Amino acid sequence: MTGLAGLEAELHRDLARLLLPPANWTAPPPGPDGAPLLDVLVIGAGMYGLAAAAALTFKGLRNLRVIDRAPAGREGPWVTTARMRTLRSPKHLPGIALGLPALTFRAWYEARHGAAAWVALTKIGNADWQDYLRFVRDALALPVENAVELRALVPSAGFVTARLAGPAGERVVHARRVVFAPGRDGTGGPVIPPGIDPVLWPDRAAHTGEAIDLTRLRGKQVAVIGAGASAWDAVATVLEAGAAGCDMYVRRAVLPQVNKGRGSANPGFFEGWGGLPAAEKWRLLAYQYDVQSPPPHESIHRALACAGFRIHLGTPVLAATPAGTGLRLRLPQAEASADFLILGTGYAVDLAGVPPLAALAPRIATWADMYTPPPAWARPALGGYPWLGEDFALVDKPGLATPGLGRIHLFAHAAFASLGAIASDIPGAAAGAERLAHRLAAAFFAEDIGAIHARLEAFAEPELEGTPFFDRAAFG
Ligand SMILES: Cc1cc2nc3c(=O)[nH]c(=O)nc-3n(C[C@H](O)[C@H](O)[C@H](O)COP(=O)(O)OP(=O)(O)OC[C@H]3O[C@@H](n4cnc5c(N)ncnc54)[C@H](O)[C@@H]3O)c2cc1C
Known part of the structure; x- marks a missing residue:
């Protein structure tokens, strides 16, 4: 076979x-x-x-x-x-x-x-x-x-x-x-950052964890918040599906560089973490939270290969509100607009x-x-x-x-x-x-x-049956 x-x-x-x-x-x-x-x-x-x-x-x-x-x-x-x-x-x-x-x-x-x-x-x-x-x-x-x-x-x-x-x-x-x-x-569900108006759902905004009708984004300007793996994959997906442009807004000025998750995927971490004192667990958790993980380089290359991609590092989106048929984004020093917003902000x-x-x-x-x-x-x-x-x-x-x-x-x-x-x-x-x-x-x-104890007492497999030492009386 x-x-x-x-x-x-x-x-x-x-x-x-x-x-x-x-x-x-x-x-x-x-x-x-x-x-x-x-x-x-x-x-x-x-x-x-x-x-x-x-x-x-x-x-x-x-x-x-x-x-x-x-x-x-x-x-x-x-x-x-x-x-x-x-x-x-x-x-x-x-x-x-x-x-x-x-x-x-x-x-x-x-x-x-x-x-x-x-x-x-x-x-x-x-x-x-x-x-x-x-x-x-x-x-x-x-x-x-x-x-x-x-x-x-x-x-x-x-x-x-x-x-x-x-x-x-x-x-x-x-x-x-x-x-x-x-x-x-x-x-805990998707993270919706403060300032993002819930009325944008479902026609003008989605989280990466939601289904997105790509046909509706053809020829449209899309904004993506976040720079994790799912955010990069969303950028490439909408542009490959025919969006006219996609702006990625990232709080950090520099992307995380090293995947510490990969550096900690070993039996020591797997078996040992649970038994650590709370302070040690917390320090590991806080450290990984601070450094975050980079997106895979494949996701970045895929987005970079698409026409219409722009990234804005060091640019948090402070608010997103409806404007006309699309939306307005408030940035630290300016405003921007888009037809559709995708949140690549992870899960709470x-x-x-x-x-x-x-x-x-x-x-x-x-x-x-x-x-x-x-x-x-x-x-x-x-x-x-x-x-x-x-x-x-x-x-x-x-x-x-x-x-x-x-x-x-x-x-x-x-x-x-x-x-x-x-x-x-x-x-x-x-x-x-x-x-x-x-x-x-x-x-x-x-x-x-x-x-289980009672079952053990009732367990009566006659091991010695057939030998000269078998004691039938022991089995009632
Ligand atoms: C987009 C994405 C890509 C990822 N890629 C990788 C990767 O490449 N490598 C890696 O190591 N990890 C990856 N991960 C992380 C992780 O491996 C996955 O999230 C994985 O799916 C986790 O498995 P799970 O069983 O915990 O959750 P899931 O696979 O999400 O399964 C949970 C299931 O629970 C069901 N469920 C939830 N609530 C209820 C309810 N109330 N009643 C009944 N059913 C319910 C859901 O329908 C779902 O099928 C990725 C995560 C995401 C989101």
Whole structure:
């Protein structure tokens, strides 16, 4: 067998050799409806939700379900809002392989396109990455339900109630643990800088995380705020689609030069960050916030190759308001106009802005609640990061106690302050998923110890049967 079928066969051979996944071993008690509780509900079937589900399954935590509001094949940004031509990461990253060679991106690519194509590949195409994630999901038979949205999470003493909405209407699911993996845009939404008038939406403004009808921008003047990777990709995309011109406004006078994320993508950072004292975590977080990351040089070359591109460094946009059929931009020393504005301003971390968590947010500890940095390291913009346990669990705000809050595990970029880059980008995905699975397995074991002890006492495999020392009486 060759191609993807051959790869899948190879994967299943490896899984059989490793005795993966083990049988389920937990002992879920009945929930409010009398049925045994679901052990884990994973919200989001993007890269992190899938990695979590796979790692949990490999720990024998198989009483789980995954939901995603997106249709199958359109989870995450890769073939929806991402406007780069290829991934920003180098092609050699193993992906969400969890130690299995047959689950690496390379194995998938070679099986799908051939070994020679792998050698010729420079960077990974977005659609290939999406298809690879789909392969992992299907090959491991992960139990994903698409087109189902989480509306609210209500924790209680022994479980969390999730209110879901899907094609068949609303329903509730009771799960002992919830892994909340809604992506970068799912823990606070787009950053809209002050002064940008909301009335500009949707006809005259969009964030890079939103769909943009490019046909409407043909022949138009576009303004882009920001200089991160998504901002550069937006510039190139609109100009390639026929925009007459595109002005990029950048606060900084000089672009960030070094990708410190790449310089910290190693097992030390992945395994060690979570155990550091708060002051050390904060210094690392604040440092990376200060230096920021440069856009990939491919994105810059692509924009520079387009006629009509102008960049304005050291030029913050102070306000954007409607004017005629377009908009007016207030700059420090001048005004400018455009027909359409695109914000490449990234995503906030603010759980109050996350609809399913909004009611709980005032009860969830943030870094601002738990740690006061020395004045030189004060970065108020970072105070909203949630303060998480080493298992990604939400923690009570000081003085409050919400039963079951710690049963919600935040597995998204917002975990960065507490645990480092193991819920953010591709390099840390496997390390994050393995940590989560390891900790949840230990938590379920402790929680179910009564039933597990009784099960052990009832375990009666007659090892010595057939030998002279077999004692039938020992088996009742
Ligand atoms: C444009 C772009 C390009 C990137 N390129 C790279 C790159 O090249 N290399 C790299 O290492 N990282 C990159 N990243 C960063 C990171 O790897 C991605 O953001 C990645 O998608 C993170 O995976 P995730 O599973 O956390 O989130 P996502 O892939 O966004 O998945 C989250 C899922 O949760 C679902 N969801 C959210 N809320 C709900 C809800 N209430 N109910 C049900 N479902 C819900 C969404 O539909 C989505 O499918 C990029 C990010 C962006 C935005």
